[in-house]
Amino acid sequence: MGKTYVVDVNGLLCKGCGICSEICPRKALVMDSVNPATGYPNPKLVGECIGCKLCMWFCPDQAIVVVEKR
Amino acid sequence: MIKHEHLSLKYMRREVLPTAFCPGCYNGIVMNALFQAFEELGIYDLRKYVFVSGIGCSSWIPSPYIKADSLHTLHGRAIPVATGVKLANPELEVIVIGGDGDLASIGGNHLLHAARRNMDLVVIMINNLVYGMTRGQAAPTTPKGMVTPTTPYGNPEEPMDVARLIANTNANYVARWCVSQYLFLKNSFKKVLGEIKRGFRFIEVYAPCTTFVIRRENKTPGQKLKELMNTCIGYEKWEKLPAEERTKHIPTGVFREEDKPGFLDNYKQLIARLKR
Numbered sequence: 001m002g003k004t005y006v007v008d009v010n011g012l013l014c015k016g017c018g019i020c021s022e023i024c025p026r027k028a029l030v031m032d033s034v035n036p037a038t039g040y041p042n043p044k045l046v047g048e049c050i051g052c053k054l055c056m057w058f059c060p061d062q063a064i065v066v067v068e069k070r
Numbered sequence: 071m072i073k074h075e076h077l078s079l080k081y082m083r084r085e086v087l088p089t090a091f092c093p094g095c096y097n098g099i100v101m102n103a104l105f106q107a108f109e110e111l112g113i114y115d116l117r118k119y120v121f122v123s124g125i126g127c128s129s130w131i132p133s134p135y136i137k138a139d140s141l142h143t144l145h146g147r148a149i150p151v152a153t154g155v156k157l158a159n160p161e162l163e164v165i166v167i168g169g170d171g172d173l174a175s176i177g178g179n180h181l182l183h184a185a186r187r188n189m190d191l192v193v194i195m196i197n198n199l200v201y202g203m204t205r206g207q208a209a210p211t212t213p214k215g216m217v218t219p220t221t222p223y224g225n226p227e228e229p230m231d232v233a234r235l236i237a238n239t240n241a242n243y244v245a246r247w248c249v250s251q252y253l254f255l256k257n258s259f260k261k262v263l264g265e266i267k268r269g270f271r272f273i274e275v276y277a278p279c280t281t282f283v284i285r286r287e288n289k290t291p292g293q294k295l296k297e298l299m300n301t302c303i304g305y306e307k308w309e310k311l312p313a314e315e316r317t318k319h320i321p322t323g324v325f326r327e328e329d330k331p332g333f334l335d336n337y338k339q340l341i342a343r344l345k346r
């Protein structure tokens with residue numbers, strides 16, 4: 001069985017820089033509509049996440065987390 | 071459902087977040103690598119650590135963002151203040167975080183001599199190629215030809231290679247990584263926090279300013295990060311390149327690694343000898 005992952009976004013920390021969606025090797029993240037609380041768009045998981053954690057490491061605002069689903 | 075949290079957050083002062091950094095500023099990635107190093111070393115309590123900085127965007131990392139004691143000092147003067155902290159209480163681990171302007175320009179002489187003395191400090195220099203905080207003026211690290219508010223026709227000067235300069239001193243550890251080389255950077259932090267625990271340990275992080283360098287190139291911070299994954303190469307490989315190719319790449323790696331006695335060890339030895 002392949003592993004599956006949860007991707008959580010903290011919409012209040014995210015500044016919509018797009019690094020996560022551009023760095024994702026699976027192109028699994030897209031920048032969604034603007035979050036009214038901050039005025040910035042937040043990423044949304046639309047594809048399959050392989051758990052590489054690049055988005056989490058390279059998010060400058062500690063706004064995206066990847067954890068293995070159990 | 072329980073919301074999961076970024077590992078960095080347990081080392082940060084939540085009440086001041088989000089940070090004042092521009093969207094996509096690479097300073098936050100350097101923080102992630104540093105905090106991941108602490109976590110992998112099993113260090114959760116930073117009470118033994120003091121973070122010291124000068125002035126600049128990168129100098130904001132310790133104060134207010136790191137949940138530990140910090141000293142936010144004058145522009146360029148983080149290293150002398152950190153030296154004082156270390157000598158007053160050698161039990162403390164003292165870490166300086168600052169910019170290329172703060173540490174290599176106005177504070178350049180302090181950097182050089184702390185390295186020469188093999189002073190017992192960890193110094194992390196975020197080289198974003200400009201004076202970011204004051205809106206992107208040229209620094210001694212600005213590449214030749216780069217347009218900035220103070221070099222509107224292109225910088226006529228050659229930049230200094232700070233890591234290689236410090237590698238020619240008596241420092242115990244000198245490395246440079248691009249911010250795209252996340253795991254190497256994190257492992258260098260682990261090395262100087264967990265293994266080589268004395269002497270001068272200098273880590274340069276090549277991380278162009280999102281607002282005043284990357285935007286001028288009409289790139290997004292994500293595009294630039296992917297570009298750096300090809301631009302940054304090991305220095306042994308870089309040295310074999312023809313001259314015209316060299317300017318297109320950033321030589322990275324560990325330039326110096328030793329565990330010889332630092333300033334404090336030598337000083338204690340002197341005191342012991344004089345007491346005899």
Ligand SMILES: Cc1ncc(C[n+]2csc(CCOP(=O)(O)OP(=O)(O)O)c2C)c(N)n1
Nearest residue numbers: 126127128145169170171172200201202203
């Ligand atoms: C004595 C003094 N001179 C000049 C300044 C203005 N100043 C503030 S930050 C800065 C440069 C910061 O550049 P750097 O250290 O590279 O930090 P960055 O903002 O790029 O991270 C300058 C010149 C100052 N605050 N104090």
Ligand code: SF4
Nearest residue numbers: 024049050052053055
């Ligand atoms: S962990 Fe990797 S695959 Fe999953 S969303 Fe993040 S970057 Fe994409």
Ligand code: SF4
Nearest residue numbers: 014015017018020059
């Ligand atoms: S990298 Fe972080 S701050 Fe940037 S868009 Fe993604 S989640 Fe938001």
Ligand code: SF4
Nearest residue numbers: 092095127202279280
């Ligand atoms: S000006 Fe540059 S270094 Fe300063 S916060 Fe903005 S992107 Fe970061």
Ligand SMILES: [Mg+2]
Nearest residue numbers: 169170200202
């Ligand atoms: Mg700078």
